[in-house]
Amino acid sequence: MPELPEIEVTRLGLTPRLVGRNVDRVTARVHALRYPLPSALARKLGGQRLLAIRRRGKYLLFDFGTGHLLVHLGMSGSLRLVEKGQPATKHDHLDIGFDNEVLRLRDPRRFGAALWIEGDPMSHSLLAHLGAEPLERRFDAAALARALRDRRTAIKPALMDASIVVGVGNIYASESLHRAGIDPRLPAGRVTPARLAKLVRAIKSTLRNAIRAGGSSLRDFVACDGALGDFQTRHRVYGRAGEPCRTCGTTIKMLRQGNRTTYYCPRCQR
DNA sequence: ATGTGACCCTGGATGC
DNA sequence: TGCATCCAGGGTCACA
Numbered sequence: 001m002p003e004l005p006e007i008e009v010t011r012l013g014l015t016p017r018l019v020g021r022n023v024d025r026v027t028a029r030v031h032a033l034r035y036p037l038p039s040a041l042a043r044k045l046g047g048q049r050l051l052a053i054r055r056r057g058k059y060l061l062f063d064f065g066t067g068h069l070l071v072h073l074g075m076s077g078s079l080r081l082v083e084k085g086q087p088a089t090k091h092d093h094l095d096i097g098f099d100n101e102v103l104r105l106r107d108p109r110r111f112g113a114a115l116w117i118e119g120d121p122m123s124h125s126l127l128a129h130l131g132a133e134p135l136e137r138r139f140d141a142a143a144l145a146r147a148l149r150d151r152r153t154a155i156k157p158a159l160m161d162a163s164i165v166v167g168v169g170n171i172y173a174s175e176s177l178h179r180a181g182i183d184p185r186l187p188a189g190r191v192t193p194a195r196l197a198k199l200v201r202a203i204k205s206t207l208r209n210a211i212r213a214g215g216s217s218l219r220d221f222v223a224c225d226g227a228l229g230d231f232q233t234r235h236r237v238y239g240r241a242g243e244p245c246r247t248c249g250t251t252i253k254m255l256r257q258g259n260r261t262t263y264y265c266p267r268c269q270r
Numbered sequence: 271a272t273g274t275g276a277c278c279c280t281g282g283a284t285g286c
Numbered sequence: 287t288g289c290a291t292c293c294a295g296g297g298t299c300a301c302a
Contacts (some may be wrong), residue, residue: 002295002296003295003296005295034278034297034298052282058295058296058297060286072296072297073271073295073296074279074295074296074297075279075294075295075296075297076279076281076294076295076296104286105293107279108272108279108280108281109279109280109281109294109296110278110279110280110295111279111297113295113297126297134296150272151272151273152272152273153272153273153274160296161295162297169295169296170294170296172295184286191300195296215295216295217295217300218279218294218295219281219294219295220294220295221295238295258273258275259274259276260274260292261294263289
């Protein structure tokens with residue numbers, strides 16, 4: 001589901017509405033998502049002021065000063081801000097109340113996570129080994145080349161490897177490779193420096209444009225105000241097998257890489 | 271070490 | 287308005 005743009009759209013939407021406010025109530029309706037929910041979360045969060053919402057890769061970090069609530073949306077998760085009293089539906093697993101509003105975590109497939117972290121969250125085992133943040137300046141062609149050196153796996157699954165670069169999932173890996181004109185099957189370590197430079201620019205611009213468009217809404221993703229993203233209407237290859245390439249008109253093809261579907265244009269991507 | 275594939279779970283689409 | 291099958295924005299784990 002959500003990749004970096006969708007997580008960032010969520011963060012940007014929640015920040016002005018929640019930061020500086022105090023938690024007054026917490027309701028958990030399931031015992032566990034991917035991991036057991038934090039025990040006694042109501043006691044940990046009750047009365048705490050939310051200081052900031054940060055993002056690392058596809059993880060959101062809600063900073064409460066005494067600790068961080070880490071949230072991952074898995075494949076099907078969303079975080080919405082709803083009015084207090086709005087009845088929960090089937091897959092609404094966790095509510096964090098702020099006065100008259102409730103931050104509600106919904107996740108039908110339950111691949112997501114909510115954890116309580118005390119101490120430095122970046123040292124947590126889920127975050128410590130993550131790779132580069134693609135929108136940071138230091139993620140450049142040289143950094144990507146170092147991370148991909150001698151890698152024989154194909155470039156597309158390599159882009160989805162969070163120990164190399166975070167936040168690029170199945171949609172944006174295909175989209176970025178199309179924008180860079182790179183065949184998704186090329187061995188990662190054999191892509192030339194010039195083409196890696198183009199790929200880095202493509203990743204950054206694709207992610208930034210997707211954030212600006214409110215993310216991609218395919219099945220489950222909505223922003224915190226319920227708004228649908230618009231970037232899916234601008235996908236150049238993802239989900240477009242059999243349709244003409246928007247650059248050259250060639251029929252978009254799909255293939256299977258590591259149990260995920262890759263979309264590409266056989267003419268534009270070499 | 272690196273590279274694969276199975277698996278976690280639910281729901282929607284499709285085909286019979 | 288059934289039922290079986292396949293597929294889906296992610297990540298972890300066991301195994302070659």
